[in-house]
Amino acid sequence: MKDIESLGLTKQRRAVLQTIHEAEKHLTANQVFDDARRLLPGISFATVYNSLNYLKRKGLISEIRFGTDASLYDRKVTPHDHAICNNCGKLVDLELPLPDGLLAAAADRTKFKAASIELILHGLCPECSK
Protein backbone atom coordinates (compact mmCIF):
# COMPACT_ATOMS: atom_id res chain seq x y z
CA MET A 1 0.00 0.00 0.00
CA LYS A 2 2.69 2.45 -1.02
CA ASP A 3 0.37 4.61 -3.04
CA ILE A 4 -1.76 5.65 -0.10
CA GLU A 5 0.12 8.93 -0.04
CA SER A 6 -0.83 9.68 -3.59
CA LEU A 7 -4.55 9.39 -3.28
CA GLY A 8 -5.32 12.90 -2.20
CA LEU A 9 -6.25 11.63 1.22
CA THR A 10 -6.97 14.33 3.72
CA LYS A 11 -5.72 13.89 7.23
CA GLN A 12 -9.21 12.99 8.37
CA ARG A 13 -9.47 10.25 5.78
CA ARG A 14 -6.02 9.06 6.64
CA ALA A 15 -6.98 8.86 10.30
CA VAL A 16 -10.04 6.79 9.48
CA LEU A 17 -8.06 4.49 7.22
CA GLN A 18 -5.33 4.07 9.79
CA THR A 19 -7.89 3.29 12.48
CA ILE A 20 -9.33 0.51 10.41
CA HIS A 21 -5.95 -0.88 9.50
CA GLU A 22 -4.80 -0.98 13.07
CA ALA A 23 -7.95 -2.60 14.40
CA GLU A 24 -7.86 -6.17 15.49
CA LYS A 25 -11.41 -6.80 14.45
CA HIS A 26 -14.17 -5.41 12.30
CA LEU A 27 -15.34 -2.05 13.59
CA THR A 28 -18.65 -0.25 13.54
CA ALA A 29 -18.78 3.38 12.41
CA ASN A 30 -19.10 4.32 16.05
CA GLN A 31 -15.98 2.48 17.03
CA VAL A 32 -14.12 3.99 14.12
CA PHE A 33 -15.24 7.40 15.30
CA ASP A 34 -14.02 6.78 18.84
CA ASP A 35 -10.67 5.47 17.72
CA ALA A 36 -10.13 8.07 15.02
CA ARG A 37 -10.80 10.72 17.60
CA ARG A 38 -7.73 9.56 19.46
CA LEU A 39 -5.63 10.16 16.38
CA LEU A 40 -7.35 13.37 15.40
CA PRO A 41 -9.33 14.79 18.29
CA GLY A 42 -11.37 17.28 16.28
CA ILE A 43 -12.80 14.89 13.73
CA SER A 44 -16.56 14.91 13.48
CA PHE A 45 -19.02 12.13 13.13
CA ALA A 46 -20.21 13.28 9.75
CA THR A 47 -16.66 13.26 8.47
CA VAL A 48 -16.13 9.73 9.67
CA TYR A 49 -19.16 8.62 7.68
CA ASN A 50 -18.09 10.64 4.67
CA SER A 51 -14.64 9.17 4.89
CA LEU A 52 -15.89 5.63 5.25
CA ASN A 53 -17.99 6.06 2.15
CA TYR A 54 -15.15 7.68 0.30
CA LEU A 55 -12.67 4.95 1.22
CA LYS A 56 -15.19 2.34 0.30
CA ARG A 57 -15.70 3.90 -3.09
CA LYS A 58 -11.95 3.98 -3.61
CA GLY A 59 -11.71 0.32 -2.71
CA LEU A 60 -9.48 0.90 0.30
CA ILE A 61 -11.85 -0.67 2.78
CA SER A 62 -14.95 -2.80 2.56
CA GLU A 63 -18.25 -2.81 4.31
CA ILE A 64 -20.11 -5.72 5.83
CA ARG A 65 -23.79 -5.34 6.43
CA PHE A 66 -25.36 -8.34 7.97
CA GLY A 67 -25.72 -10.02 11.29
CA THR A 68 -25.95 -7.00 13.50
CA ASP A 69 -27.73 -3.69 13.29
CA ALA A 70 -24.73 -1.66 12.29
CA SER A 71 -22.40 -1.95 9.34
CA LEU A 72 -18.91 -3.17 10.03
CA TYR A 73 -15.81 -1.95 8.26
CA ASP A 74 -13.03 -4.19 7.13
CA ARG A 75 -9.49 -3.48 5.96
CA LYS A 76 -9.59 -6.53 3.74
CA VAL A 77 -10.91 -5.60 0.35
CA THR A 78 -10.35 -8.83 -1.50
CA PRO A 79 -13.53 -10.89 -1.56
CA HIS A 80 -13.68 -13.27 1.32
CA ASP A 81 -16.28 -15.04 3.37
CA HIS A 82 -17.53 -14.84 6.92
CA ALA A 83 -18.88 -16.94 9.71
CA ILE A 84 -21.38 -15.48 12.13
CA CYS A 85 -22.50 -16.79 15.47
CA ASN A 86 -26.23 -17.30 15.86
CA ASN A 87 -25.94 -16.79 19.56
CA CYS A 88 -23.58 -13.91 20.29
CA GLY A 89 -23.32 -12.34 16.85
CA LYS A 90 -19.58 -12.71 16.64
CA LEU A 91 -18.27 -12.32 13.11
CA VAL A 92 -15.04 -13.82 11.84
CA ASP A 93 -13.32 -14.04 8.50
CA LEU A 94 -13.37 -17.25 6.59
CA GLU A 95 -11.06 -18.06 3.73
CA LEU A 96 -12.63 -20.76 1.68
CA PRO A 97 -11.80 -21.77 -1.85
CA LEU A 98 -15.00 -21.93 -3.82
CA PRO A 99 -15.47 -24.56 -6.46
CA ASP A 100 -14.90 -23.40 -10.02
CA GLY A 101 -18.01 -22.77 -11.95
CA LEU A 102 -20.10 -21.87 -8.96
CA LEU A 103 -20.15 -18.20 -9.87
CA ALA A 104 -21.05 -18.97 -13.44
CA ALA A 105 -23.78 -21.36 -12.36
CA ALA A 106 -25.28 -18.80 -10.03
CA ALA A 107 -25.11 -16.07 -12.64
CA ASP A 108 -26.76 -18.33 -15.13
CA ARG A 109 -29.70 -19.06 -12.88
CA THR A 110 -30.40 -15.49 -11.95
CA LYS A 111 -29.54 -13.85 -15.27
CA PHE A 112 -27.37 -11.51 -13.23
CA LYS A 113 -24.05 -10.32 -14.49
CA ALA A 114 -22.02 -11.74 -11.65
CA ALA A 115 -19.31 -9.78 -9.96
CA SER A 116 -18.51 -11.91 -6.98
CA ILE A 117 -19.92 -14.49 -4.71
CA GLU A 118 -19.94 -14.42 -0.96
CA LEU A 119 -20.55 -17.08 1.56
CA ILE A 120 -21.85 -16.84 5.07
CA LEU A 121 -21.64 -19.64 7.55
CA HIS A 122 -24.28 -19.48 10.25
CA GLY A 123 -23.64 -21.43 13.37
CA LEU A 124 -22.22 -21.30 16.85
CA CYS A 125 -18.80 -19.91 17.65
CA PRO A 126 -16.43 -21.98 19.80
CA GLU A 127 -17.40 -20.12 22.97
CA CYS A 128 -21.13 -20.39 22.42
CA SER A 129 -21.10 -24.02 21.40
CA LYS A 130 -19.80 -25.21 24.73
Add this chain to the structure above:
Amino acid sequence: MKDIESLGLTKQRRAVLQTIHEAEKHLTANQVFDDARRLLPGISFATVYNSLNYLKRKGLISEIRFGTDASLYDRKVTPHDHAICNNCGKLVDLELPLPDGLLAAAADRTKFKAASIELILHGLCPECSK
Protein backbone atom coordinates in the same frame (compact mmCIF):
# COMPACT_ATOMS: atom_id res chain seq x y z
CA MET B 1 -49.40 -25.10 5.73
CA LYS B 2 -52.50 -26.63 7.21
CA ASP B 3 -51.35 -26.26 10.76
CA ILE B 4 -51.29 -22.49 10.67
CA GLU B 5 -54.64 -22.50 12.38
CA SER B 6 -53.34 -24.48 15.27
CA LEU B 7 -50.51 -22.27 16.30
CA GLY B 8 -52.34 -19.95 18.60
CA LEU B 9 -51.92 -17.15 16.14
CA THR B 10 -53.72 -13.98 17.03
CA LYS B 11 -55.50 -12.13 14.30
CA GLN B 12 -52.71 -9.57 14.17
CA ARG B 13 -50.10 -12.24 13.68
CA ARG B 14 -52.24 -13.91 11.11
CA ALA B 15 -52.57 -10.64 9.23
CA VAL B 16 -48.81 -10.17 9.21
CA LEU B 17 -48.25 -13.73 8.09
CA GLN B 18 -50.84 -13.45 5.36
CA THR B 19 -49.32 -10.20 4.14
CA ILE B 20 -45.95 -11.83 3.75
CA HIS B 21 -47.39 -14.87 2.07
CA GLU B 22 -49.32 -12.83 -0.44
CA ALA B 23 -46.44 -10.54 -1.29
CA GLU B 24 -44.76 -10.91 -4.64
CA LYS B 25 -41.41 -9.88 -3.26
CA HIS B 26 -39.51 -9.52 -0.04
CA LEU B 27 -41.00 -6.80 2.12
CA THR B 28 -39.56 -4.40 4.66
CA ALA B 29 -41.24 -4.07 8.05
CA ASN B 30 -42.69 -0.81 6.81
CA GLN B 31 -44.26 -2.41 3.79
CA VAL B 32 -45.62 -5.21 5.93
CA PHE B 33 -47.16 -2.60 8.18
CA ASP B 34 -48.83 -0.77 5.28
CA ASP B 35 -50.20 -3.96 3.79
CA ALA B 36 -51.26 -5.50 7.07
CA ARG B 37 -53.12 -2.32 7.83
CA ARG B 38 -55.31 -3.00 4.83
CA LEU B 39 -56.27 -6.37 6.29
CA LEU B 40 -56.54 -5.14 9.84
CA PRO B 41 -56.83 -1.36 9.97
CA GLY B 42 -56.11 -0.96 13.64
CA ILE B 43 -52.86 -2.86 13.81
CA SER B 44 -49.99 -0.91 15.28
CA PHE B 45 -46.39 -0.64 14.26
CA ALA B 46 -45.10 -2.19 17.42
CA THR B 47 -47.34 -5.18 16.90
CA VAL B 48 -46.04 -5.65 13.40
CA TYR B 49 -42.52 -5.79 14.75
CA ASN B 50 -43.53 -8.06 17.59
CA SER B 51 -45.33 -10.31 15.17
CA LEU B 52 -42.43 -10.44 12.77
CA ASN B 53 -40.14 -11.47 15.57
CA TYR B 54 -42.63 -13.98 16.85
CA LEU B 55 -43.17 -15.54 13.45
CA LYS B 56 -39.46 -15.65 12.86
CA ARG B 57 -38.93 -17.45 16.14
CA LYS B 58 -41.63 -19.93 15.19
CA GLY B 59 -39.94 -20.53 11.87
CA LEU B 60 -42.89 -19.33 9.82
CA ILE B 61 -40.99 -16.59 8.06
CA SER B 62 -37.36 -15.66 7.67
CA GLU B 63 -35.44 -12.44 7.82
CA ILE B 64 -32.84 -11.14 5.42
CA ARG B 65 -30.49 -8.47 6.66
CA PHE B 66 -28.09 -7.34 4.03
CA GLY B 67 -27.95 -5.18 0.99
CA THR B 68 -30.25 -2.42 2.13
CA ASP B 69 -30.73 -0.50 5.32
CA ALA B 70 -33.83 -2.33 6.39
CA SER B 71 -34.46 -5.99 7.03
CA LEU B 72 -36.55 -7.83 4.52
CA TYR B 73 -39.02 -10.56 5.36
CA ASP B 74 -39.43 -13.72 3.38
CA ARG B 75 -42.09 -16.39 3.35
CA LYS B 76 -39.51 -18.95 2.38
CA VAL B 77 -38.01 -20.51 5.45
CA THR B 78 -35.94 -23.25 3.93
CA PRO B 79 -32.34 -22.13 3.56
CA HIS B 80 -31.74 -20.61 0.18
CA ASP B 81 -29.45 -18.13 -1.44
CA HIS B 82 -29.80 -14.68 -2.89
CA ALA B 83 -28.49 -12.45 -5.61
CA ILE B 84 -28.28 -8.74 -5.07
CA CYS B 85 -27.80 -5.98 -7.60
CA ASN B 86 -24.84 -3.70 -6.94
CA ASN B 87 -26.56 -0.91 -8.76
CA CYS B 88 -30.25 -0.84 -7.82
CA GLY B 89 -30.20 -3.05 -4.74
CA LYS B 90 -32.71 -5.51 -6.16
CA LEU B 91 -32.75 -8.79 -4.29
CA VAL B 92 -33.86 -12.10 -5.77
CA ASP B 93 -33.91 -15.66 -4.60
CA LEU B 94 -31.40 -18.10 -5.89
CA GLU B 95 -31.70 -21.84 -5.65
CA LEU B 96 -28.27 -23.33 -5.96
CA PRO B 97 -27.14 -26.78 -5.00
CA LEU B 98 -24.01 -26.45 -2.91
CA PRO B 99 -21.25 -28.97 -3.20
CA ASP B 100 -21.17 -31.59 -0.50
CA GLY B 101 -18.61 -31.04 2.14
CA LEU B 102 -18.57 -27.28 1.79
CA LEU B 103 -20.35 -26.80 5.07
CA ALA B 104 -18.04 -29.20 6.83
CA ALA B 105 -14.99 -27.54 5.33
CA ALA B 106 -16.14 -24.11 6.41
CA ALA B 107 -16.97 -25.30 9.89
CA ASP B 108 -13.62 -26.92 10.17
CA ARG B 109 -11.75 -23.77 9.31
CA THR B 110 -13.62 -21.54 11.69
CA LYS B 111 -14.10 -24.01 14.52
CA PHE B 112 -17.73 -23.01 14.42
CA LYS B 113 -20.48 -25.50 14.92
CA ALA B 114 -22.11 -25.01 11.55
CA ALA B 115 -25.84 -24.70 11.17
CA SER B 116 -26.20 -23.58 7.60
CA ILE B 117 -24.41 -21.90 4.81
CA GLU B 118 -25.67 -19.05 2.74
CA LEU B 119 -24.48 -17.66 -0.49
CA ILE B 120 -24.82 -14.19 -1.90
CA LEU B 121 -24.17 -13.34 -5.49
CA HIS B 122 -23.18 -9.72 -6.02
CA GLY B 123 -23.56 -8.37 -9.50
CA LEU B 124 -25.84 -6.53 -11.86
CA CYS B 125 -29.45 -7.46 -12.39
CA PRO B 126 -30.72 -7.88 -15.95
CA GLU B 127 -32.13 -4.34 -16.04
CA CYS B 128 -29.01 -2.68 -14.70
CA SER B 129 -26.59 -4.63 -16.84
CA LYS B 130 -27.98 -3.23 -20.08
Add this chain to the structure above:
DNA sequence: TTCTAAATCAGAATTATTCTAATTCTAAAT
Protein backbone atom coordinates in the same frame (compact mmCIF):
# COMPACT_ATOMS: atom_id res chain seq x y z
C1' DT C 1 -3.18 36.76 -3.68
C1' DT C 2 -7.67 35.47 -5.23
C1' DC C 3 -10.89 32.23 -6.58
C1' DT C 4 -13.27 27.91 -6.77
C1' DA C 5 -14.40 23.48 -5.56
C1' DA C 6 -14.08 20.13 -2.34
C1' DA C 7 -13.86 18.83 2.50
C1' DT C 8 -15.10 19.47 7.12
C1' DC C 9 -17.87 20.77 10.91
C1' DA C 10 -21.84 20.83 14.34
C1' DG C 11 -25.95 19.71 14.80
C1' DA C 12 -30.54 18.73 12.97
C1' DA C 13 -33.22 15.33 10.46
C1' DT C 14 -34.44 10.83 9.01
C1' DT C 15 -35.12 5.98 9.27
C1' DA C 16 -35.32 1.56 11.38
C1' DT C 17 -36.18 -0.64 15.39
C1' DT C 18 -37.07 -1.38 20.33
C1' DC C 19 -39.00 -0.15 24.66
C1' DT C 20 -42.60 1.36 28.03
C1' DA C 21 -46.58 1.60 30.48
C1' DA C 22 -51.40 1.36 30.13
C1' DT C 23 -55.07 -1.26 28.36
C1' DT C 24 -57.36 -5.27 26.38
C1' DC C 25 -57.88 -9.99 25.29
C1' DT C 26 -57.93 -15.08 26.20
C1' DA C 27 -58.58 -19.08 28.25
C1' DA C 28 -58.52 -21.70 32.43
C1' DA C 29 -60.43 -22.15 37.03
C1' DT C 30 -64.00 -21.18 39.94
Add this chain to the structure above:
DNA sequence: ATTTAGAATTAGAATAATTCTGATTTAGAA
Protein backbone atom coordinates in the same frame (compact mmCIF):
# COMPACT_ATOMS: atom_id res chain seq x y z
C1' DA D 1 -71.25 -16.34 34.34
C1' DT D 2 -67.05 -14.31 36.95
C1' DT D 3 -62.62 -13.95 38.27
C1' DT D 4 -58.09 -13.98 37.37
C1' DA D 5 -53.37 -14.30 35.54
C1' DG D 6 -50.64 -13.95 31.84
C1' DA D 7 -49.93 -12.76 27.24
C1' DA D 8 -50.81 -9.57 23.42
C1' DT D 9 -51.78 -5.11 21.72
C1' DT D 10 -51.56 -0.27 21.55
C1' DA D 11 -49.72 4.62 21.05
C1' DG D 12 -46.18 6.94 21.45
C1' DA D 13 -41.60 7.81 23.36
C1' DA D 14 -36.81 6.39 23.15
C1' DT D 15 -32.75 4.75 20.96
C1' DA D 16 -29.42 3.88 17.46
C1' DA D 17 -27.52 4.18 12.88
C1' DT D 18 -26.99 6.99 9.20
C1' DT D 19 -27.67 10.95 6.18
C1' DC D 20 -28.51 15.70 5.31
C1' DT D 21 -27.92 20.82 5.75
C1' DG D 22 -25.87 25.06 5.62
C1' DA D 23 -22.04 27.51 7.25
C1' DT D 24 -17.07 27.56 7.50
C1' DT D 25 -12.45 26.07 6.33
C1' DT D 26 -8.99 24.36 3.37
C1' DA D 27 -6.16 23.35 -0.75
C1' DG D 28 -4.82 23.94 -5.02
C1' DA D 29 -5.24 26.38 -9.55
C1' DA D 30 -5.13 30.69 -11.91
